[in-house]
Amino acid sequence: MTAIETHDLTKYYGDLCAVDHLSLSVDNEIFALLGPNGSGKTTTVLMLTTLLRPTEGTATVCGYDCATEGDMVRKKLSYVPQDMAVDIRLTGRENVVFFAKLYGVADPRAQADEALAIMELADRADDLVKTYSGGMRRRLELAQALVHEPAVLFLDEPTLGLDVAARKKIWEHIRKLRSRGMTVFVTTHYMDEADRFCDRVAIISRGSIMAIGKPKTLKAQLMKDVITATISGEFIPFELGSIRFLGRKEDDVSFTAENGREALPLIAEALVARGMKVHSLSLHEPTLDDVFLNVVGSSDEPRSFNDQQFRVMLRRRK
Template identity: 50%
Template sequence: MRNKAIQVKGLQKSYKQLHVLKGVDFDVEAGSIFALLGSNGAGKTTLVKILTTLLKPDDGTAIVNGFDVVEETDKVRKSISLTGQFAAVDEILTGRENLTMIAKLRHLNNPRQVADDLLNRFGLIDAANRSVSTYSGGMRRRLDIAMSLVGNPQIIFLDEPTTGLDPEARLEVWKVVQELTEQGTTVFLTTQYLEEAEQLADRIAILHEGKIIANGTLADLKNFSLLQRWSM
């Protein structure tokens, strides 16, 4: 059996009178793709912020790579990476310069080689010396994910990574995500799109009004009535 990369139990979070997370429980297996499916306002981003130590929960526990997100924030941060809804790349720099800069910030040996390895892996080597401002949406997102993998984090969090992308660019990102687990990376993906969760995830959890209302493989959830309504 795989080890648990993430363990969440009884997680709660409120903003003043708004109760966003209402006792969330789930586990994520190491080396898998886990999709958190939910509409806008369901609490997906709040949950990701807690798991990545950007926000403290009001109650409950979250263990990431064996470390408590509240008590061992530095250890959690060293073993994860987060890619938000919009590509965090410098458009003035080239693709190679973006990656080299991150490698230097993380004090890695031979940052240029690190950059070139990732450019090759993500199919961007031919555009390595072009300004990112000339990249398509799909290329920018691929570069953004590549930057998140500098230093080989054990877990990568992708918060709605295909938001705003056209269908072709979405397919590009899907291919990249599927390839991540081949390298042993655990992927935690949030999405509003059922099709995306179906295509990518080993397990899917549905977050609705702050609670997990379903959690399992796609086969497990096929007969779940709320999943059927989601796809309508």
């Protein structure tokens, strides 16, 4: 049975379309929903975790309908929101045992100990969470989430606000859970992390999926090299023989070409000839950022849909 399936899943907040006819099938993998703030990632997760009712379309988790069989869906999943909500006045163990009891697991203490051990928190389990670092708090949330051995794990921006080492550790743990047979559904706006650690990604912009597939396959859709130029001056997109324009991110414009070394001088000349000043040029292999630029066009945050407004709406949740 497929872990997560959606058909034309849609959510409107008033007139604003947050998620637009999303159809997905996720099973037995680490799947990442990638996109900038306000692109509809969290709304999608809220619908899949039965916290928000879709305006249209259906979603199932392990074959149970998210809208009508909420109780069964919640038995199958664990959800870690981006807020980092752990009780700082309780110890790590108390936090996990509390969740184990609410999940109704057979032996809450033993299960909690096991989950804490998996997340490498056993030696600090009896300290108040007040004394934990950000990375440890995140791992504690993961321990809470896996204490009932869910079939599907939803993680909303699991590495937000953590330092590089803590991020790496979180991802290693997520991989470990995956190898235990869990389906992991992550949202993130860190393209590089998704590239390194996820089996499959979907790039979402303004509520619609723009590209979906293995990071490697997505990157292969571009040509072998990507050239990025930092410029100033008015930029008008252009193509140059087989060199294709990818997109613009602030002052950086990117192109893709089969042979980057040969394309570099051509691009520099073309830019200067069109009246721009070129500050620097770089050549690299395609990344998911480039894929994103290619399918979305620009990686500016959508102005009409700011994060703050979105959060206010989430809280009202009608």
